[in-house]
Amino acid sequence: MNPFRITVSVRALACLLPLSSTAFAEDLRPAPDAAKPDSIIVSANVIPGEPPVVAEARKRLSRTPGAVAAVSAESYENRLATGFADILRDVPGVLAQKRYGEESRLSIRGSGIDQSYHQRGVLIAQDGVPFADADGFSDFQKVDALGARYVEVYKGGNALRFGGAQLGGAVNLFTPNGKTAEAENELRLEGGSFGSFRGRAAIARQFGNWDIYAAGSGLTADGWRDHSKQSQGRGTLNVGYSLGEDREIRAIGYYADIKQEVPGALTLGDALTVPRNAGAGVVANDWARDQTVARGTLQTRWRFNDALLFEGGVYATATRLHHPIPIIIDQDIETQGAFGRFDWSGELAGLRADLFWGLSYRQGTRKQQLYVNTGGASGFQFGDSQQKASGLDVFAEARLFVIEQLALVAGGSYGRATRDYTDYFNPANAASKNFDWFSPRIGLLWEFAGGAQIYANITRSVEPPHYGALVQSPNPGFVPVDAQRAWTGEIGARGRTGELAWDVTFYRAAVKGELLSFQLAAGIPASFFNADKTIHQGVEAALDWTILRHAPGGGAVSLKQSYTFSDFTFDGDSVYGDNRLPVAPKHQYRAELTYRHPAGWHVAPAIDWRPASVWADYANTMKVPGYALLSVGAGIDIGEHVTLYLDGRNLTGKRYVGEFGALTNAADPAVSKAVFYPGEGRSLFAGLTVRL
Numbered sequence: 001m002n003p004f005r006i007t008v009s010v011r012a013l014a015c016l017l018p019l020s021s022t023a024f025a026e027d028l029r030p031a032p033d034a035a036k037p038d039s040i041i042v043s044a045n046v047i048p049g050e051p052p053v054v055a056e057a058r059k060r061l062s063r064t065p066g067a068v069a070a071v072s073a074e075s076y077e078n079r080l081a082t083g084f085a086d087i088l089r090d091v092p093g094v095l096a097q098k099r100y101g102e103e104s105r106l107s108i109r110g111s112g113i114d115q116s117y118h119q120r121g122v123l124i125a126q127d128g129v130p131f132a133d134a135d136g137f138s139d140f141q142k143v144d145a146l147g148a149r150y151v152e153v154y155k156g157g158n159a160l161r162f163g164g165a166q167l168g169g170a171v172n173l174f175t176p177n178g179k180t181a182e183a184e185n186e187l188r189l190e191g192g193s194f195g196s197f198r199g200r201a202a203i204a205r206q207f208g209n210w211d212i213y214a215a216g217s218g219l220t221a222d223g224w225r226d227h228s229k230q231s232q233g234r235g236t237l238n239v240g241y242s243l244g245e246d247r248e249i250r251a252i253g254y255y256a257d258i259k260q261e262v263p264g265a266l267t268l269g270d271a272l273t274v275p276r277n278a279g280a281g282v283v284a285n286d287w288a289r290d291q292t293v294a295r296g297t298l299q300t301r302w303r304f305n306d307a308l309l310f311e312g313g314v315y316a317t318a319t320r321l322h323h324p325i326p327i328i329i330d331q332d333i334e335t336q337g338a339f340g341r342f343d344w345s346g347e348l349a350g351l352r353a354d355l356f357w358g359l360s361y362r363q364g365t366r367k368q369q370l371y372v373n374t375g376g377a378s379g380f381q382f383g384d385s386q387q388k389a390s391g392l393d394v395f396a397e398a399r400l401f402v403i404e405q406l407a408l409v410a411g412g413s414y415g416r417a418t419r420d421y422t423d424y425f426n427p428a429n430a431a432s433k434n435f436d437w438f439s440p441r442i443g444l445l446w447e448f449a450g451g452a453q454i455y456a457n458i459t460r461s462v463e464p465p466h467y468g469a470l471v472q473s474p475n476p477g478f479v480p481v482d483a484q485r486a487w488t489g490e491i492g493a494r495g496r497t498g499e500l501a502w503d504v505t506f507y508r509a510a511v512k513g514e515l516l517s518f519q520l521a522a523g524i525p526a527s528f529f530n531a532d533k534t535i536h537q538g539v540e541a542a543l544d545w546t547i548l549r550h551a552p553g554g555g556a557v558s559l560k561q562s563y564t565f566s567d568f569t570f571d572g573d574s575v576y577g578d579n580r581l582p583v584a585p586k587h588q589y590r591a592e593l594t595y596r597h598p599a600g601w602h603v604a605p606a607i608d609w610r611p612a613s614v615w616a617d618y619a620n621t622m623k624v625p626g627y628a629l630l631s632v633g634a635g636i637d638i639g640e641h642v643t644l645y646l647d648g649r650n651l652t653g654k655r656y657v658g659e660f661g662a663l664t665n666a667a668d669p670a671v672s673k674a675v676f677y678p679g680e681g682r683s684l685f686a687g688l689t690v691r692l
Contacts, residue, residue: 038075039544040090041503042068044451045496053180054150065409065443065455066158066490067093067505067540071151078635078645080190080685081145091153092562093540095584097659099677100228101260102140105659108155109507110536110568111168113583114517116661116675120466122168123159127175127252129297129315134335134364135389135419135466141258142293144234146200146217148173149180156488156507157441157459163360163393165415165439167461167486167509175252177238178204178211183691190687195222213238224680225263227278232258246303254295262287262325267673268624271657275678286376291321312340328371328378337362348400357396364389384424387467392416397441409443409457417464421471421478431477435464452495461486469515469528482530486511501544508537518664533571534581540564555597564588582615582662600637622666627656643689653682
């Protein structure tokens with residue numbers, strides 16, 4: 001089988017052909033003044049009215065010969081954003097689905113698609129500092145949804161700039177500072193359904209060579225489901241000192257105190273008929289995920305000359321976790337790391353060229369105690385261990401413009417990961433394992449005179465297993481789980497014309513040893529195994545269309561659309577044959593129609609649509625119904641400093657399931673089927689923002 005043959009459905013091609021033909025038929029020219037400033041689409045064109053810091057990010061991303069996206073804070077400031085399901089909902093190829101609170105699924109191109117709790121397969125970072133522990137395991141609660149000036153999304157091998165070699169790529173949030181914040185003073189109040197209320201205040205100042213940004217927020221919510229109440233406080237401090245043009249030193253600190261009740265997963269029938277139910281044993285044993293998080297980084301941006309720029313830093317994070325589920329997990333986690341990257345641009349043999357190279361290193365220790373959950377209190381202790389991990393990535397990528405429009409791209413990364421496990425209850429279980437790999441990358445980028453681009457690349461990705469995969473009780477020591485490896489090829493195009501902005505990518509990944517899991521019992525973390533061969537292929541498409549610039553009443557009408565086609569299957573597996581992998585919908589479509597009036601108000605109805613059922617198990621015996629959700633957003637600017645918004649979701653009160661874990665064979669009566677998280681019901685939120 002050719003690993004880079006891409007097959008798509010007729011419906012998928014039908015959606016994309018009008019997009020591409022229109023895009024290349026029109027004269028390629030810079031976007032006009034009426035272009036939307038909240039687009040996720042990357043291109044070399046400048047969007048008039050867009051903040052300079054976001055425009056610079058889009059320009060930097062446009063150098064990438066592959067699928068990337070930029071999400072500015074402006075694009076989600078007129079809705080209640082509490083996690084990635086709110087921030088990244090318009091990015092095609094990204095499956096961001098809420099479970100409860102900030103707990104979500106985040107999968108890009110099927111990365112970690114089986115993961116029924118927390119996160120792996122995508123590098124999540126802020127200012128280049130990973131949120132993940134040293135073994136690559138991530139927690140969504142640590143991320144402050146309002147703590148980013150903008151968000152970069154690097155799909156697949158396009159995350160090489162961070163040393164990332166994971167199938168899903170990377171998501172990087174940038175903290176505002178005293179020079180890039182939206183306003184010097186900001187107050188934000190919002191609340192609504194399910195007892196939700198959040199308040200946030202931020203200041204940004206410049207004093208000579210110094211700049212400072214400080215923000216604090218507090219949130220309380222009862223949650224839609226029983227036993228999903230949460231409360232949290234977060235604070236960020238960003239202090240910078242400038243030593244000249246494009247030379248600065250910056251210190252960033254972050255602290256969060258989070259208390260989250262945890263509802264359990266349900267059977268599919270219960271999720272659709274009694275969706276607010278917390279699940280068996282949840283309330284009696286007071287399931288929760290409470291933690292404090294502290295992060296600090298010292299970093300610099302230093303331009304040596306017009307051709308050479310250095311960015312780097314050191315960081316440390318500390319997390320204290322108390323996590324009652326059917327067992328009680330107590331963890332103390334400490335992680336330290338350093339990263340550095342040089343960016344060079346100039347000429348090579350008379351040809352335009354650029355190059356980046358660098359490294360990223362992290363190390364950490366997780367001390368873990370396990371107890372029997374006795375009515376929410378720690379009972380008999382049955383586990384006491386220490387898990388040490390480290391990771392090193394050395395990477396480089398170069399572009400050479402063989403002609404003015406065409407750049408050849410080549411690069412790669414070397415990675416090394418270590419895992420050391422000590423079991424204090426049973427020293428015979430002690431184990432260690434190292435993983436080494438090299439991931440090459442080649443590609444090309446063609447840029448038209450008007451800024452539109454065509455790109456293609458081939459990249460190898462490697463994901464070493466984290467401790468959740470290696471340590472699987474009651475098995476002693478490490479189970480024989482290997483690293484996941486894949487070759488991914490992609491081809492795509494992006495750009496802007498007078499009325500359209502488009503971004504479309506076709507990709508195909510041939511995966512060996514994909515890390516898959518299934519839930520043993522309700523609330524118990526899943527067991528992992530390596531599949532033999534799997535295929536991940538699909539289409540990612542976004543289209544922004546300014547339908548009318550002068551609609552009746554003097555306003556403008558625009559349509560934002562994103563479509564993802566995901567075709568993930570086993571490839572001749574000894575047990576599952578060519579069955580489809582569960583969890584990921586084959587088709588996902590989102591559209592938002594916005595009317596903006598010159599007086600400063602707007603209204604935006606939207607639809608989220610899964611037109612087909614989704615398999616729930618590897619054996620393909622159970623399907624989860626598709627759904628269509630209707631929502632509407634509205635907002636108004638009152639003068640120059642005050643904005644109000646309304647955010648109405650699931651207006652028809654549709655009962656649906658958008659998120660669940662993977663089952664082995666749902667037809668087997670011995671398999672626990674409580675893996676489903678019901679989607680939230682009808683809700684309405686409102687917000688007030690004051691900027692001075």
